[in-house]
Amino acid sequence: GIVLGIESSCDETAAALVTTDRRILAQRIASQDEAHAPYGGVVPEIAARAHAERLAPLIDEVMQEAGLEFADLDAIAATAGPGLIGGVMVGLVSAKALAMAADKPLIAINHLEGHALSPRLADADLDFPYALLLVSGGHCQILHVEGVGQYRRLATTIDDALGEAFDKSAKILGLGYPGGPAVERLALEGDPQAVPLPRPLLGSKEPHFSFAGLKSAVMRAKDSDQHVDADIAASFQQAAIDCVLDRLKAALDAKTPLPALVVAGGVAANQAIRGALEGFAAERSMRFVAPPMALCTDNAAMIGWAGCERLKTGQSDPLDFRARPRWPLDPDAEPVRGAGV
Numbered sequence: 461g462i463v464l465g466i467e468s469s470c471d472e473t474a475a476a477l478v479t480t481d482r483r484i485l486a487q488r489i490a491s492q493d494e495a496h497a498p499y500g501g502v503v504p505e506i507a508a509r510a511h512a513e514r515l516a517p518l519i520d521e522v523m524q525e526a527g528l529e530f531a532d533l534d535a536i537a538a539t540a541g542p543g544l545i546g547g548v549m550v551g552l553v554s555a556k557a558l559a560m561a562a563d564k565p566l567i568a569i570n571h572l573e574g575h576a577l578s579p580r581l582a583d584a585d586l587d588f589p590y591a592l593l594l595v596s597g598g599h600c601q602i603l604h605v606e607g608v609g610q611y612r613r614l615a616t617t618i619d620d621a622l623g624e625a626f627d628k629s630a631k632i633l634g635l636g637y638p639g640g641p642a643v644e645r646l647a648l649e650g651d652p653q654a655v656p657l658p659r660p661l662l663g664s665k666e667p668h669f670s671f672a673g674l675k676s677a678v679m680r681a682k683d684s685d686q687h688v689d690a691d692i693a694a695s696f697q698q699a700a701i702d703c704v705l706d707r708l709k710a711a712l713d714a715k716t717p718l719p720a721l722v723v724a725g726g727v728a729a730n731q732a733i734r735g736a737l738e739g740f741a742a743e744r745s746m747r748f749v750a751p752p753m754a755l756c757t758d759n760a761a762m763i764g765w766a767g768c769e770r771l772k773t774g775q776s777d778p779l780d781f782r783a784r785p786r787w788p789l790d791p792d793a794e795p796v797r798g799a800g801v
């Protein structure tokens with residue numbers, strides 16, 4: 461089967477054609493980084509307008525590149541949330557119109573499910589269940605992935621997401637937006653032990669995350685004028701890694717072992733974090749799986765692939781499916797004090 465995937469939940473407009481046997485026939489991503497850079501973060505109204513301009517031409521391009529007609533598709537999948545609602549609506553409504561015109565099933569995808577299943581697109585051997593560290597701009601969670609649509613949240617953040625901590629630290633260091641890749645580059649030139657920074661919640665039995673205190677400490681280190689920026693970046697990244705490994709340990713030690721540790725989301729593109737997770741998994745005799753870099757940050761191939769996974773289980777959605785600004789992967793998860801979904 462062939463699925464058209466559409467992504468528009470944040471500041472990447474993207475379209476891709478993906479097959480149920482794991483081939484990406486064509487994909488395009490239009491990043492809006494330049495449009496948002498002057499504001500140091502994503503401006504929802506600018507994002508929505510840019511998606512509305514760019515999406516249709518991108519869809520046209522992937523269809524042409526793959527040499528396909530809409531009649532050749534088996535389903536149309538679009539992110540229906542969570543995310544900035546204006547952008548989500550542009551993608552979802554486009555998908556509905558195409559599905560109706562071409563008489564194809566619509567599949568409404570949870571963006572987080574796109575991230576959660578993305579490692580299976582590149583790795584045919586990754587079977588359920590697996591432990592997932594989902595680290596992105598808006599989320600920081602540990603999930604037990606039991607199957608398509610079956611996610612149990614083991615941990616979440618009580619304040620900032622990990623990608624958000626990278627972005628805020630980048631802003632403090634004057635590195636611009638988006639900050640994750642810039643912090644990682646600068647950290648290569650610094651000493652990860654040079655700046656004493658806190659590791660929030662280290663050793664706590666509950667496996668939840670907290671990064672707000674770390675970000676504040678980065679700000680104090682910068683304001684003190686006692687450290688070079690590269691040392692601050694390297695020390696921040698090391699503190700973040702120490703927190704992630706400790707929180708994973710708390711989450712995974714509390715339950716029966718899972719065969720694989722998987723990382724996904726934009727922060728999964730970070731080489732230092734990937735390396736640390738690989739070591740952590742090896743110590744526990746878990747397989748470690750990280751998607752290729754291009755599948756970590758927002759893209760439409762992961763949405764098309766999540767559509768393929770749902771198509772294979774015979775699922776589709778009605779044309780009145782509502783765009784959802786908030787949409788937890790695990791609706792049964794215990795609420796956590798101070799935590800978003």
Ligand code: ATP
Binds near residue numbers: 470640729756757
């Ligand atoms: P969500 O998926 O939670 O809705 P999002 O879609 O905005 O949020 P993603 O595109 O998945 O987030 O990831 C973007 C985040 O990943 C940003 O916070 C960015 O700084 C971070 N990021 C990207 N590359 C790296 C890197 N190399 N190191 C650290 N962080 C990174």
Ligand code: MG
Binds near residue numbers: 472758
């Ligand atoms: Mg982005």
Ligand code: FE
Binds near residue numbers: 575597725757758
């Ligand atoms: Fe994302």
